[in-house]
Amino acid sequence: MIHRHDVIIIGAGLAGSRAAVEIGKVADVAVLSKVYPSRSHSGAAQGGVAASLGNISVTDRWEFHMFDTVKGSDYLGDQDAIELMVREAPETVIEMEHWGCPFSRTEEGKIAQRKFGGHTLEFGREAALRACYSADFTGHVLLHTLHEQCLKHNVNFYSEFQVLSLIFRDGRAIGVVAWDMVHGGLHTFYGRAVMFGTGGYGRAFKITSNAHANTGDGLALVSRIGLPIQDMEFVQFHPTGLYKSGILVTEGARGEGGHLKNSEGRRFMEDYAPTLMELAPRDMVARAMQQEIDEGRGIDGEDKIHLDVSHLGEQRLMERLPQITELAMNFAGVDPRVEPIPIQPTAHYSMGGIPANENTRVTMDANRTEAVGLYAAGECSCISVHGANRLGTNSLLEALLFGRRAGKQIVEDVHDLEFPNLPPDYEDAARGEIEFIRNNRGGEKVGTLRGELQDSMMIDCGVFRTKEQLQKQKEKVAELADRFRHIQIDDNGDQFNTDLLEAIELGHLLDFSGAIVEGALLREESRGGHYRKDFPKRDDDKFLRHTLAWKRNGDWELTFEKEVVLKGVSHPGFEPKERKY
Amino acid sequence: MADTSQRSFRIFRFNPETDDKPYYQTYEIEVESWWTVLDALNEIKWFVDGTLSYRRSCRHGICGSCAMMINGLNDLACEKQIKLIRRNPITIDPLPGFEIHKDLAVDMDPFYKALKRVKPWLINNDPPPSRERIQSPEQFHLIGDGIACILCAACTSSCPSYWSDEEYLGPAALLKAYRYSFDSRDQGLGDRIDALDNRHGLWRCHKITNCFHACPKNLNPTEAISRLQRRVIEEKT
Amino acid sequence: MLSMLKRSGTKSGGSTAWIWQRITGLVLVVTLFLHYLFLHFLNGGTVTWEEVTQRLSSPLFKMIDLTFLVAALFHAGQGLVINIHDYVHRPGWRVTLVTLAWLLMLTLLITGTVTIVTLEPAYIDQLQLGAAQAVGAGGVAR
Amino acid sequence: MGSLRTRGFSHYRWQTGQVAWLLHRITGLALVLYITMHIWVVSSLQLGEGPFEATMAFVQSPLFRFLEVGLFFCVIYHALNGLRVIAIDFLGATEKHVPIFWVLVVVGGVLWVIGGADMITHAIEQMNHGDPFFPSLGG
């Protein structure tokens, strides 16, 4: 079946929904999502969304936020985009408030703000209260508010449609082909503009805070039609994942005063970040924890650390961190009011993604040549406001804000863009993939391959990396990709066939995992979320550059030609310095 | 430290493409001590029988995908610790009251349509101030249950009134109506009243409280409905 | 009552019925208590003609019984409508049944009111006399 | 395509609230039935002492005494649970509705036993008197 809409948005998380609200007011927009919109993973975000409102830290200014973001990114972030983001942050958040988003409040009734790792006043002098929050379900209320705005504006949702391929010809996006998850069958959507808001790729790792749906589909789709993906090796490991399940314990738990302790019961962060302690940026805390574990100071000699919030008292816990108390009880069987929570680093955020510029237009090469009619925002994009490492609460902001920018940009562009013609072979790639998976009888199981991929990525491409490990992992990924050709699924039906869809997602994971590993291998330095034990220093001469990875003839080709933008739009920019807290 | 045990799962199966009638299929698997029901379903799907269909995404109780009936009561599979369930086998059914797509996946469209009927968005025709609208912490807490709802449908699907009247808005949509109508920034009760004060609206609630017990987020839709009922009565007199 | 009848068949409303179901419920708690008290427990369990007519000759008791009657019938009718709305969704059936329910209540209301209002020993005597004359000496008396 | 849904009434576990509601509904309907008969019967008052006493003898026979015990149950349960529902409606009693239910079971039970005993005693006395258990009209 063929559907025609002015604008096709893939993904109904904060990025996709925010764009849809903007566009829905003036043009015919279709939003495709493989889960019901309100179930997108944005809803899992707990801690907050950054904006220098100055409701509590009254001296807060966007320049401080910009500095923190640039420094947090380990100077790999593009400062023009960062400046736009931090400057527009307050109005973006206020706008959500006007749409009814419920935020926790200060006594005077303003939006409450809390501390979050890496956010400071006066360029690092003291911690800033910058994260606007709603108890500990900030992402949830933002997502629902946006979804409800979409309902108000009668946005066309195609829920439970999984996009399989992007139709793209001669630098121009035409549409996408999707699978109707409920009844089966291919549906083609085409329009003047196509936007990706498909979220992150944490599911490449075994221990992850990400949803099952976060399989980085957008990245695979884009790379399959010959476009590059950027900075894939930068994966943020969050220090506080629940032991074994990886489910996130919000950084708010540390923001509210939680302590990290090793097997000796000591707050070991004083050895790593004496001023900020537990509130140091995530990558540092995660590495500190991993090091404690590697050196045998994990709890019970296992790979876990204790997060202690019991001293905060029941009332504060119930008031500020109700969800955490529930999570710890449900998933770790501990009562955080009286005992410490066992945690371990968990793959949390994907800095890499589809390269796009500050107007969210997707770019196709190191010179930032724009594709026509193709946009990306949110976690799937790499506009590079996070560079090598994202600060907590900056990604909800990114998704909202660049979703908004995408919406405005598309509204501006859409009337200059003609409806494209569907090429005759528009469905072939998707149909081929479906048929291959359905008809193949090689005996390899999705669960097995995916398990092996996630295990090995965690061990050999995780918090710490070395050349040997990465080399090994490169071969592992190749081996798994090879075995994927013998994939066999059990379910051959049309109706709600998640077996088929999981196989397709596995194909995506295998695809871009290659780019992660290869980027990590070639980037012989340590920066932000990427840490090479054999190259523990940052190397600005060689690597103050974005990684671009192209999939060509089944292999990944990487370059480090894309320059980092070191100047803001109006701000002179911050010179790279050593990142210390 | 593989702390495992053997459990059976008796799972409702139905594929409208091929089956005339639904049936139960029992799977025996090893479960680890920290697993939830969703982990067990995943184990079955990934390593035993790929044809089993169900919904899941976040796997930590926030997206609302995995609501289903576990031993006769609606719950979130991803939040239900297996070791806390004494019955064996553990019986799993789809959410009652909805049409079945396949196995444990049901058609949620009616649920979302009901939601839309209560106009779930802030209605306020005054021009917004340049900064945020002021709202006190108490006013924020008043709508706390409403904003915490994850739209999992466990409540609506457990409600006998919904079983007898598919067009009944149901507790989830009513909780949403409460969340907006009791928001200090909202002026929209008048716009919602037609949907609420209706044969399929507020008055179909007989305070059966299945919804209250089913809600995996420990929310209280019953109380929200009561408050809305009172508010609508006030509005009408 | 007539407006009730109209509303319960149509799409809108239900709030009045809901609140009155509660109010009449509370009224019924009181009146039903009195009713039971007098008819079952204070009289040794046997209801006699004399007692009843005696009691009903007092305007206070008349008022109580009338309140009881009206409240109970309104409540009962509304209770039936609740059930019809819960289970009967075909418009034709629904409207028919709702109408029938209220017709029944109306009949009962008239019958009951007539009974209560007309029950005065003196009045009854007259009536009886008339009846006896009409039917003849054998009459209705035992 | 076949359409199928899991039926709640047969599959969902019966919990206190649902039981309380169903009983409320059944007793309510039973009361409607009763009140219809009752008004019809009492209307015979207008016909004077004779017919009234005749009807009364009929409905006050031992059989009806026993049925009245059932009616009394309906009244007590429906009234008390009605109050419980009103408490949920107006007093925010949802969180405590289960204990409230048990309180009303106890209170209602006591009332029922006291009142019911009274009714049964009467019935037995009547039967000792030689009143027929199954009355015939006009007897």
Ligand SMILES: Cc1cc2nc3c(=O)[nH]c(=O)nc-3n(C[C@H](O)[C@H](O)[C@H](O)COP(=O)(O)OP(=O)(O)OC[C@H]3O[C@@H](n4cnc5c(N)ncnc54)[C@H](O)[C@@H]3O)c2cc1C
């Ligand atoms: C546990 C957790 C806590 C977090 N906490 C915070 C926080 O406190 N502060 C903060 O700033 N950030 C936080 N983040 C990060 C932040 O939530 C995400 O980066 C952000 O929400 C991403 O939004 P998005 O719109 O880009 O993607 P998502 O919300 O992930 O949405 C992706 C959408 O794409 C759709 N989609 C994907 N693939 C396909 C396909 N093939 N076909 C059709 N549809 C598809 C999905 O259905 C979904 O609708 C957290 C993340 C996690 C995992």
Ligand code: HEM
């Ligand atoms: C004694 C005091 C009484 C109280 C406190 C009371 C209370 C209530 C309440 C609150 C309801 C509403 C339930 C809902 O909306 O779900 C109700 C329903 C009902 N009542 Fe009563 N009631 C009383 C007496 C009676 C009597 C005497 C009758 C019969 C004539 C009666 C018949 C009904 C019926 C049929 C319903 C509908 C029940 C349902 O379907 O849920 N009630 N009652």
Ligand code: SF4
């Ligand atoms: S009220 Fe509770 S049960 Fe109902 S949809 Fe919301 S979270 Fe789910």
Ligand code: F3S
């Ligand atoms: S179960 Fe249903 S009847 Fe009311 S209290 Fe809950 S909505």
Ligand code: FES
């Ligand atoms: S999987 Fe998201 S709520 Fe269970």
